[in-house]
Amino acid sequence: MLPLDSEQTEIFEPSFEKTLDDIAPPLDKNQKTTISTQTSFEIFTPMSMTQNSVAYPQLPYFPSQRFTNSQVTETSIVNENREDNSVVVSQTLNSQTDNTDISNQRANLLEILSHDITVTTDGFKIFNNLAKVGTVKWLETALSTVGKSVINKTWKNEVAIMEHQNGYDLYVDKTVKTALECFTKEDTKICKIIKNGVVPKIDLSYISKQDNKKKCSVRQLKQSIDTICANEDLLSGCETIQVIDKKKIQSKIYDILSKIYEVFENNKMPCLVVRRSYKASLCVYENERLQCASSDAGKLRKIHFPGKLCCRRFCRLVYMLGKVYNLLENNQKLTKREIYYQIKHLVTNQEQVNRVVGDISQLVGVGPWDLNIISHSGLVYGNLRLFWASGEMTNCNTPATLIPYDLDEIIEIHSTANFILVVEKESIFHKLLEEDLPNKLARPFIMITGKGVPDINTRLFLKKLSTMLKLPVFVLVDPDLYGIRIMLNYRFGTITNCHLSEQLAVPNARWLGVFPSEIAKFGIQFQNITQREVKAINETLKYPGKKGSIEGLVKNNTFLSEAYLPVKLFNQDFI
DNA sequence: TAAATCTCAGGCCTTGTCGG
DNA sequence: CCGACAAGGCCTGAGATTTA
Numbered sequence: 001m002l003p004l005d006s007e008q009t010e011i012f013e014p015s016f017e018k019t020l021d022d023i024a025p026p027l028d029k030n031q032k033t034t035i036s037t038q039t040s041f042e043i044f045t046p047m048s049m050t051q052n053s054v055a056y057p058q059l060p061y062f063p064s065q066r067f068t069n070s071q072v073t074e075t076s077i078v079n080e081n082r083e084d085n086s087v088v089v090s091q092t093l094n095s096q097t098d099n100t101d102i103s104n105q106r107a108n109l110l111e112i113l114s115h116d117i118t119v120t121t122d123g124f125k126i127f128n129n130l131a132k133v134g135t136v137k138w139l140e141t142a143l144s145t146v147g148k149s150v151i152n153k154t155w156k157n158e159v160a161i162m163e164h165q166n167g168y169d170l171y172v173d174k175t176v177k178t179a180l181e182c183f184t185k186e187d188t189k190i191c192k193i194i195k196n197g198v199v200p201k202i203d204l205s206y207i208s209k210q211d212n213k214k215k216c217s218v219r220q221l222k223q224s225i226d227t228i229c230a231n232e233d234l235l236s237g238c239e240t241i242q243v244i245d246k247k248k249i250q251s252k253i254y255d256i257l258s259k260i261y262e263v264f265e266n267n268k269m270p271c272l273v274v275r276r277s278y279k280a281s282l283c284v285y286e287n288e289r290l291q292c293a294s295s296d297a298g299k300l301r302k303i304h305f306p307g308k309l310c311c312r313r314f315c316r317l318v319y320m321l322g323k324v325y326n327l328l329e330n331n332q333k334l335t336k337r338e339i340y341y342q343i344k345h346l347v348t349n350q351e352q353v354n355r356v357v358g359d360i361s362q363l364v365g366v367g368p369w370d371l372n373i374i375s376h377s378g379l380v381y382g383n384l385r386l387f388w389a390s391g392e393m394t395n396c397n398t399p400a401t402l403i404p405y406d407l408d409e410i411i412e413i414h415s416t417a418n419f420i421l422v423v424e425k426e427s428i429f430h431k432l433l434e435e436d437l438p439n440k441l442a443r444p445f446i447m448i449t450g451k452g453v454p455d456i457n458t459r460l461f462l463k464k465l466s467t468m469l470k471l472p473v474f475v476l477v478d479p480d481l482y483g484i485r486i487m488l489n490y491r492f493g494t495i496t497n498c499h500l501s502e503q504l505a506v507p508n509a510r511w512l513g514v515f516p517s518e519i520a521k522f523g524i525q526f527q528n529i530t531q532r533e534v535k536a537i538n539e540t541l542k543y544p545g546k547k548g549s550i551e552g553l554v555k556n557n558t559f560l561s562e563a564y565l566p567v568k569l570f571n572q573d574f575i
Numbered sequence: 576t577a578a579a580t581c582t583c584a585g586g587c588c589t590t591g592t593c594g595g
Numbered sequence: 596c597c598g599a600c601a602a603g604g605c606c607t608g609a610g611a612t613t614t615a
Binding site: 426427449453 | 586587588589
């Protein structure tokens with residue numbers, strides 16, 4: 001199943017067939033003229049690995065490259081043996097193809113420079129678009145052309161020019177905190193970012209004072225639930241949860257980095273091959289879940305260095321490989337967001353971190369959770385006890401237990417639950433608890449919410465529970481497009497993570513409600529769908545042109561727990 | 576021109592602040 | 596005290612941009 005030991009391995013192995021000349025042929029001086037502008041970039045050592053005492057290569061990373069790839073004709077590495085263990089990459093720009101673009105940038109800058117400029121190192125990059133004016137090196141050159149010089153040279157790569165009433169301020173990247181000190185009057189909102197303090201609050205304002213006495217027969221309901229639990233079609237069959245040896249993942253990463261180093265040593269340029277995963281056309285629906293289409297060269301993507309298109313992506317990939325190695329080495333776990341903040345100076349946005357984590361997940365052939373990259377936002381409640389390798393035990397019988405993120409350290413799960421109920425929204429989750437649903441349904445069960453679109457950890461947890469406990473799973477979502485998508489997400493997996501669907505999808509989960517057809521039946525307030533949603537619906541499902549939300553079902557205090565859910569279960573009214 | 580890549584926007588949730 | 600708003604955090608997908 002995973003390429004660690006199987007014959008699939010070579011698909012994911014890096015290939016190193018190209019030389020530097022193949023990818024970046026020498027510049028023909030007769031045809032193209034180069035301008036003197038050069039940019040310098042920091043190079044970060046990706047890791048300090050100690051295995052076999054091998055000193056690992058310094059690989060380049062271009063955090064703030066502002067020129068388009070078409071403008072770069074030559075990339076060379078100049079090792080200056082600097083104290084911080086970094087080296088400098090020099091890029092030469094081609095003035096022929098994008099001469100007008102550079103001229104425009106230069107003209108814009110000169111226009112800006114005709115005003116007074118103050119330079120400060122206490123600022124930070126306020127707006128991305130303003131920072132795109134150019135690199136520091138380039139600005140230094142430009143400043144000199146108008147007889148101005150840089151006052152303070154301790155700055156790094158990022159710069160921004162802020163316009164104000166009297167002229168322009170030039171800001172360089174530092175931390176948000178220092179920015180606050182000099183920028184509060186323009187953007188007090190930023191102040192809010194760093195102020196902490198947690199006051200949990202549940203919004204129950206939609207609950208009306210009315211009550212509904214209508215109830216289901218408890219005995220009939222019990223019988224019905226027993227029938228459901230005996231239905232083999234709803235159980236997860238004989239699937240098992242795979243456990244990955246993290247040492248193997250580490251050695252796989254080590255091998256990849258070793259080979260990259262080797263290729264650099266031989267003055268060739270490496271190329272990593274990963275599977276494309278973000279297109280529906282590359283996925284197939286098999287075994288009741290979304291899966292990668294069978295392997296095919298056309299479905300693989302090459303990321304090479306210094307390719308014009310994927311150079312930065314390659315560098316991010318190598319950098320993160322090193323980081324993941326260290327995470328595994330130290331048994332440390334981080335969320336994508338934490339990683340983003342740790343390497344914020346290297347990336348422009350969170351998406352880049354998400355993508356590179358996905359790439360590594362594909363390259364190594366395991367899920368992000370096996371790379372110690374975690375997410376945790378889901379909640380669980382119910383008759384459930386988790387036993388940990390450390391000897392501790394977690395009892396989930398307290399309202400809204402946070403789903404643990406170190407699922408691989410659970411060695412045993414005890415539960416007498418009859419089924420698992422997955423709820424889309426956290427507000428409904430709390431609402432059901434408040435209505436005392438656990439006692440009203442006559443049979444013990446486990447309730448889970450992923451708080452909207454479920455994160456990977458929640459889906460992994462659900463998969464683990466349904467597989468190990470062999471329980472049927474029911475999903476309760478809004479009768480709108482997004483609710484249905486969330487249901488499909490739990491059940492069949494997502495396109496982006498189709499290579500992980502075997503470990504994430506729960507194909508035996510059933511859609512308990514709320515069905516669009518029930519909008520009229522229960523008198524839920526509905527809104528007409530928008531044109532944008534019509535378009536999206538055509539790509540997923542077709543249903544009557546109305547949408548509602550579960551809140552519409554909360555007509556009175558206990559409608560959900562005393563009428564809707566028992567009747568649905570009693571009638572076995574699910575899809 | 577088609578394909579690959581990147582950016583941005585949207586959905587779900589949360590918490591915190593501010594003004595009525 | 597409550598609602599509006601804006602940030603963080605997770606996910607997805609469309610469209611713009613760039614390359615081959």
